Amino acid sequence: xxxxxxxxxxxxxxxxxxxxxxxxxxxxxxxxxxxxxxxxxxxxxxxxxxxxxxxxxxxxxxxxxxxxxxxxxxxxxxxxxxxxxxxxxxxxxxxxxxxxxxxxxxxxxxxxxxxxxxxxxxxxxxxxxxxxxxxxxxxxxxxxxxxxxxxxxxxxxxxxxxxxxxxxxxxxxxxxxxxxxxxxxxxxxxxxxxxxxxxxxxxxxxxxxxxxxxxxxxxxxxxxxxxxxxxxxxxxxxxxxxxxxxxxxxxxxxxxx
Amino acid sequence: xxxxxxxxxxxxxxxxxxxxxxxxxxxxxxxxxxxxxxxxxxxxxxxxxxxxxxxxxxxxxxxxxxxxxxxxxxxxxxxxxxxxxxxxxxxxxxxxxxxxxxxxxxxxxxxxxxxxxxxxxxxxxxxxxxxxxxxxxxxxxxxxxxxxxxxxxxxxxxxxxxxx
Numbered sequence: 563x564x565x566x567x568x569x570x571x572x573x574x575x576x577x578x579x580x581x582x583x584x585x586x587x588x589x590x591x592x593x594x595x596x597x598x599x600x601x602x603x604x605x606x607x608x609x610x611x612x613x614x615x616x617x618x619x620x621x622x623x624x625x626x627x628x629x630x631x632x633x634x635x636x637x638x639x640x641x642x643x644x645x646x647x648x649x650x651x652x653x654x655x656x657x658x659x660x661x662x663x664x665x666x667x668x669x670x671x672x673x674x675x676x677x678x679x680x681x682x683x684x685x686x687x688x689x690x691x692x693x694x695x696x697x698x699x700x701x702x703x704x705x706x707x708x709x710x711x712x713x714x715x716x717x718x719x720x721x722x723x724x725x726x727x728x729x730x731x732x733x734x735x736x737x738x739x740x741x742x743x744x745x746x747x748x749x750x751x752x753x754x755x756x757x758x759x760x761x762x763x764x765x766x767x768x769x770x771x772x773x774x775x776x777x778x779x780x781x782x783x784x785x786x787x788x789x790x791x792x793x794x795x796x797x798x799x800x801x802x803x804x805x806x807x808x809x810x811x812x813x814x815x816x817x818x819x
Numbered sequence: 820x821x822x823x824x825x826x827x828x829x830x831x832x833x834x835x836x837x838x839x840x841x842x843x844x845x846x847x848x849x850x851x852x853x854x855x856x857x858x859x860x861x862x863x864x865x866x867x868x869x870x871x872x873x874x875x876x877x878x879x880x881x882x883x884x885x886x887x888x889x890x891x892x893x894x895x896x897x898x899x900x901x902x903x904x905x906x907x908x909x910x911x912x913x914x915x916x917x918x919x920x921x922x923x924x925x926x927x928x929x930x931x932x933x934x935x936x937x938x939x940x941x942x943x944x945x946x947x948x949x950x951x952x953x954x955x956x957x958x959x960x961x962x963x964x965x966x967x968x969x970x971x972x973x974x975x976x977x978x979x980x981x982x983x
Binding site for chain 1: 831832844866879974
């Protein structure tokens with residue numbers, strides 16, 4: 563309940579963008595100076611979100627996913643060509659990581675190719691054989707480095723699904739997306755806490771989450787100190803309000819690839 | 820380029836696209852237009868992920884609200900009015916999983932179903948049709964003050980249902 567009862571009904575309408583005219587102008591004036599009403603507005607928007615979440619319907623067509631990824635690729639390419647020092651996308655560092663992996667891989671191919679050519683220079687037939695081998699290597703590597711690759715994880719039958727977390731972290735923007743699957747059910751009033759493990763110093767809290775009934779959870783852009791270098795990420799179980807330092811043993815951990 | 824670049828977005832798409840699409844379809848009633856909004860919302864998230872502040876809400880609810888706002892703008896053929904940076908949503912359930920979402924949706928529909936029909940329809944006209952309080956008053960023939968009170972009471976009923 564807002565401290566300013568006279569604005570209560572108008573706030574609810576404003577939260578749904580249904581307030582117009584003079585009433586809207588008056589309320590906006592008041593909101594500029596009233597933190598209590600601002601807070602109430604956020605809560606009312608949350609109440610409105612429940613209406614949005616009441617909707618059910620068919621899933622989006624399958625083509626939508628590819629359409630989005632194509633648009634993102636196009637968008638990234640446009641930005642890259644538009645600016646000599648392009649602004650990297652938030653998860654762009656992963657692209658750089660992938661590109662770096664491809665470069666390292668290509669360099670190793672090139673080195674292997676050069677060494678083979680030198681030692682086999684006397685034999686055209688053997689050089690052709692080398693080329694074929696390199697082609698084979700490229701074919702073998704294609705599923706690893708091709709962006710269109712479908713990735714599937716296979717597990718032994720009749721074993722419970724293993725908990726898994728994936729962190730996508732962009733240090734220069736302090737941006738983090740974390741997605742978890744198959745997380746075990748938590749005791750009451752407990753939550754999982756994600757930790758950024760820096761190269762030096764204590765673990766940094768990187769978000770508290772509770773998985774849904776299927777063990778899935780998402781953490782997006784938790785508050786992080788700027789520029790923290792992540793040596794690894796880890797998960798512990800903490801009180802649901804979160805903790806400033808880990809108080810239980812690490813359950814899951816992963817270092818950058 | 821750039822399987823890694825896209826994988827984070829793809830994960831979020833796989834998790835939340837059905838919410839976004841359902842909201843857009845409910846407002847617009849047209850699959851093509853809903854698909855366009857779905858694209859627009861995720862592209863915005865891609866271009867400006869910092870707009871979402873995890874400390875003050877959860878992603879599923881935030882995307883649902885952004886989608887509703889964009890869909891209403893599209894319905895009323897107006898330029899986007901709300902900057903996504905400005906939208907903060909306080910709501911409890913994250914609803915990242917399909918099962919949680921359908922359970923919550925069922926609960927919300929139950930609460931809506933138990934409301935007096937005039938109250939529910941005022942809420943739905945404002946939320947899903949983007950009508951202002953004066954337009955709702957004009958359509959229903961009810962006084963402005965009654966519409967205001969109904970909408971607030973409806974939102975409070977929803978809030979209460981998720982506080983217990």
